[in-house]
Amino acid sequence: MGLLQLGPFLLLAVWAYTAIAMESHEHHLHISTLMMKVEGQLEAIQTLQDNIKKTLEEIRAAQSGARTTSQQAACLGNTYSLDTKSSFVMKDEIVTMNNGHSIRMDDILYGYDWVFESKRLFSAGSWLGVQNQQDPADVAAIQQLVWDIKPKVIYDIGTNVGGSAILFAHIMSQYAKPGEATIVSVDPKHYSINWDDAAKQLCPKCTSVDSNPLWNNYVQFVQARSVEPQAIAALEAAIAKYGGPVLISVDGWHEYPEVYEECVTFAKYVTVGSYMIVQDTKLDRIFNKPGPRQAVYDCLVNNTNFVIDKSREVFLYTQHSDGFLRREH
Numbered sequence: 309m310g311l312l313q314l315g316p317f318l319l320l321a322v323w324a325y326t327a328i329a330m331e332s333h334e335h336h337l338h339i340s341t342l343m344m345k346v347e348g349q350l351e352a353i354q355t356l357q358d359n360i361k362k363t364l365e366e367i368r369a370a371q372s373g374a375r376t377t378s379q380q381a382a383c384l385g386n387t388y389s390l391d392t393k394s395s396f397v398m399k400d401e402i403v404t405m406n407n408g409h410s411i412r413m414d415d416i417l418y419g420y421d422w423v424f425e426s427k428r429l430f431s432a433g434s435w436l437g438v439q440n441q442q443d444p445a446d447v448a449a450i451q452q453l454v455w456d457i458k459p460k461v462i463y464d465i466g467t468n469v470g471g472s473a474i475l476f477a478h479i480m481s482q483y484a485k486p487g488e489a490t491i492v493s494v495d496p497k498h499y500s501i502n503w504d505d506a507a508k509q510l511c512p513k514c515t516s517v518d519s520n521p522l523w524n525n526y527v528q529f530v531q532a533r534s535v536e537p538q539a540i541a542a543l544e545a546a547i548a549k550y551g552g553p554v555l556i557s558v559d560g561w562h563e564y565p566e567v568y569e570e571c572v573t574f575a576k577y578v579t580v581g582s583y584m585i586v587q588d589t590k591l592d593r594i595f596n597k598p599g600p601r602q603a604v605y606d607c608l609v610n611n612t613n614f615v616i617d618k619s620r621e622v623f624l625y626t627q628h629s630d631g632f633l634r635r636e637h
């Protein structure tokens with residue numbers, strides 16, 4: 309057979325070979341792609357399994373009360389390092405709820421600090437119709453403390469419109485008749501003016517403190533800064549007249565120098581077993597700078613007869629964490 313006669317057969321053979329080779333290559337490519345897909349899916353399944361295992365471990369640990377560093381730092385999905393600035397009682401506990409969410413106690417409590425500030429809730433409350441700038445949990449905790457101590461003299465630094473004074477007077481009226489105990493309330497501005505312009509909208513029904521007889525029966529208002537001579541003279545006169553226990557509430561200008569000065573100046577007036585309540589220690593964290601809380605720590609360096617009484621942080625949430633200072637001797 310000549311080459312010319314073989315030509316068509318050769319062409320056919322070349323075509324057949326090329327077609328088979330291409331198909332086999334495509335087939336091979338297809339298999340490789342499939343294998344890569346399967347491998348990827350296997351990896352995803354492995355990651356999912358690891359995550360589920362980790363989550364289950366965390367749930368079990370949280371339920372059993374055990375805590376690990378990674379668990380403290382991870383609230384199921386959110387990882388962040390612990391905030392060492394927190395001074396809340398039980399700050400590291402993980403709370404697991406029945407909606408499947410878990411959250412660290414510090415984030416609940418500090419989160420509420422932010423809600424309170426950003427929503428201006430400090431101007432939303434009142435006591436006996438007088439606008440009161442205390443958080444409700446602190447109102448209850450302070451009421452318990454005042455009732456336990458039953459002070460004859462309360463030095464109320466920072467009157468504003470009389471909210472804390474009327475609260476103190478109300479409790480006082482349940483253990484002392486008028487003339488048996490007193491509150492010296494001091495503020496450089498008059499109590500008829502609220503420092504917060506928005507307070508009227510947040511507490512539209514609030515009334516003036518001097519329309520309440522408790523104000524006249526129990527409160528002496530001194531328009532001065534807490535450390536000014538006329539204010540200190542009023543405190544000393546009250547102690548001379550009514551004796552102790554004496555309690556000091558520091559809720560004036562919440563900057564480090566003022567609070568430190570007040571803490572150092574008024575520590576000696578607190579009677580043994582009674583308290584100085586340094587308020588708004590939360591502000592150190594909110595403003596991220598030394599404030600009332602740092603002032604407490606520094607004040608106590610030379611006032612070693614005081615202890616920070618964590619047992620007064622009864623509701624865990626308080627704006628005065630590390631601010632309940634009890635005089636021991």
Ligand SMILES: C[S@@+](CC[C@H](N)C(=O)[O-])C[C@H]1O[C@@H](n2cnc3c(N)ncnc32)[C@H](O)[C@@H]1O
Binds near residue numbers: 473
């Ligand atoms: C947070 S408000 C007090 C709130 C009030 N204790 C209450 O519970 O409703 C702070 C007040 O402290 C007052 N203040 C500022 N500096 C002060 C000082 N050196 N001595 C006393 N009060 C001061 C402000 O004028 C303001 O009215």
